[in-house]
Amino acid sequence: MKPIQVVQPSMPPYEEFCEEIKDMWETRWLTHTGPKHQKLEKELSDYLRVKHISLFANGHLALELALNALKLSGEVITTPFTFASTTQAIVRNGLTPIFCDINKDDYTIDVHKIESLITEKTSAILPVHVYGSVCDYKAIEAIAKKYNLRVIYDAAHAFGVEVDGIGVGNFGDISMFSFHSTKVFHTFEGGGLTFANDTLYSLLAKLRQFGMEGKERVPIVGTNAKMTEAHAAMGLCNLKHIDEEIIKRKKVFERYLRNLQGIKGIKTIHLKKNIKHNYAYFPVVFDGYMYSRDEIADRLAKENIFARKYFYPLTSAFEAYQDRFAIQETPVAKQISESVLTLPMYADLPLEDVDRICKIILN
Ligand SMILES: *Cc1c(COP(=O)(O)O)cnc(C)c1O
Numbered sequence: 152m153k154p155i156q157v158v159q160p161s162m163p164p165y166e167e168f169c170e171e172i173k174d175m176w177e178t179r180w181l182t183h184t185g186p187k188h189q190k191l192e193k194e195l196s197d198y199l200r201v202k203h204i205s206l207f208a209n210g211h212l213a214l215e216l217a218l219n220a221l222k223l224s225g226e227v228i229t230t231p232f233t234f235a236s237t238t239q240a241i242v243r244n245g246l247t248p249i250f251c252d253i254n255k256d257d258y259t260i261d262v263h264k265i266e267s268l269i270t271e272k273t274s275a276i277l278p279v280h281v282y283g284s285v286c287d288y289k290a291i292e293a294i295a296k297k298y299n300l301r302v303i304y305d306a307a308h309a310f311g312v313e314v315d316g317i318g319v320g321n322f323g324d325i326s327m328f329s330f331h332s333t334k335v336f337h338t339f340e341g342g343g344l345t346f347a348n349d350t351l352y353s354l355l356a357k358l359r360q361f362g363m364e365g366k367e368r369v370p371i372v373g374t375n376a377k378m379t380e381a382h383a384a385m386g387l388c389n390l391k392h393i394d395e396e397i398i399k400r401k402k403v404f405e406r407y408l409r410n411l412q413g414i415k416g417i418k419t420i421h422l423k424k425n426i427k428h429n430y431a432y433f434p435v436v437f438d439g440y441m442y443s444r445d446e447i448a449d450r451l452a453k454e455n456i457f458a459r460k461y462f463y464p465l466t467s468a469f470e471a472y473q474d475r476f477a478i479q480e481t482p483v484a485k486q487i488s489e490s491v492l493t494l495p496m497y498a499d500l501p502l503e504d505v506d507r508i509c510k511i512i513l514n
Contacts, residue, residue: 155504156495157459157496159497159499160337161499163389167391168385171387172380181380185380191338191383194390199318200313201320203348203352206342206343208359209340209341210236213329215374216359216374228249228273228277229279230252230253230481230484232488238469238472250465252482253281260286262290266294268479269298269300280305280308280309283308286304288319304322304323305327306319306345307329307334308432310431311335318345320345325351335393335430335431336386339382341383359376402502404428407505418437419434420434431496435492435494444460451512458508460488465484467479
């Protein structure tokens with residue numbers, strides 16, 4: 152049988168993409184905030200219901216530059232239950248990651264454990280809307296206000312997610328969305344930062360273009376993190392189909408729930424009523440189940456089904472940090488990380504395959 156991977160990129164119709172890129176052979180405008188880049192910015196700010204969005208070559212560089220733009224120093228409170236990018240962005244800015252535990256309900260930052268980690272060196276909080284679950288943004292905002300901290304959300308998983316009709320990109324000072332191929336919406340590779348502060352827009356434009364302002368001035372230190380026109384074209388095509396894609400994901404999600412909900416020792420994620428979800432992932436926690444997470448992963452792999460241990464190991468366990476930082480204990484994150492398995496989840500996953508995957512888990 153054909154292997155089933157944990158994710159499969161969604162593709163627009165081939166002809167649609169060819170049509171979208173055709174005029175580039177005339178205009179020769181291939182990068183540098185071209186017309187497709189501008190159009191995608193406009194369409195994405197409407198779709199995500201945000202004031203501003205800036206586009207980048209990928210989500211990680213976007214996050215690095217977000218931290219850079221806010222001129223942070225010292226320590227940043229974050230969670231270790233995330234992809235490498237979140238913590239690496241902190242470290243590559245010369246900042247110290249302080250690891251806060253996650254809560255057992257939706258695996259986002261445990262807001263009751265943030266305050267005890269704040270020191271005079273703390274400059275920001277970097278929480279993650281992991282699996283598209285929305286952090287307790289009200290509690291985080293209250294803490295940030297009380298201690299005068301910046302808040303940057305890693306919203307890489309949360310494209311299109313809304314709380315009571317408000318797009319998640321409106322929370323905190325800046326939110327980062329990833330448009331990597333494996334995400335709900337993609338531009339091959341790409342990323343975006345959303346924010347309300349008007350002055351950030353031109354600062355970010357300089358940071359992604361070598362720190363340059365116009366053709367001859369270089370007032371700040373920057374890098375190269377521009378999104379090309381071909382990438383923006385893919386985004387324009389994918390955005391046309393995003394709502395159908397999310398509906399298809401919802402069907403897959405509900406099929407998993409139908410098979411796995413209520414089984415002893417298997418915990419699925421809980422969807423809150425006031426949230427418009429994007430059904431980005433289907434994580435399952437095996438806690439007191441007859442087989443361990445690793446045994447289930449191995450059995451699925453024997454059937455050519457590749458679930459992933461997202462997120463194992465915790466970023467706080469990365470070799471790269473061991474002699475460099477004092478690593479905080481995060482027992483809940485550790486336990487979830489050792490028992491979670493992210494099952495295959497994408498719009499075109501046939502429902503019969505979902506049933507087959509569940510059958511292997513249940514037998
Ligand atoms: C994908 C991802 C990123 C990085 O995004 P890229 O676009 O791949 O650079 C950052 N954080 C999390 C949680 C992610 O899943």
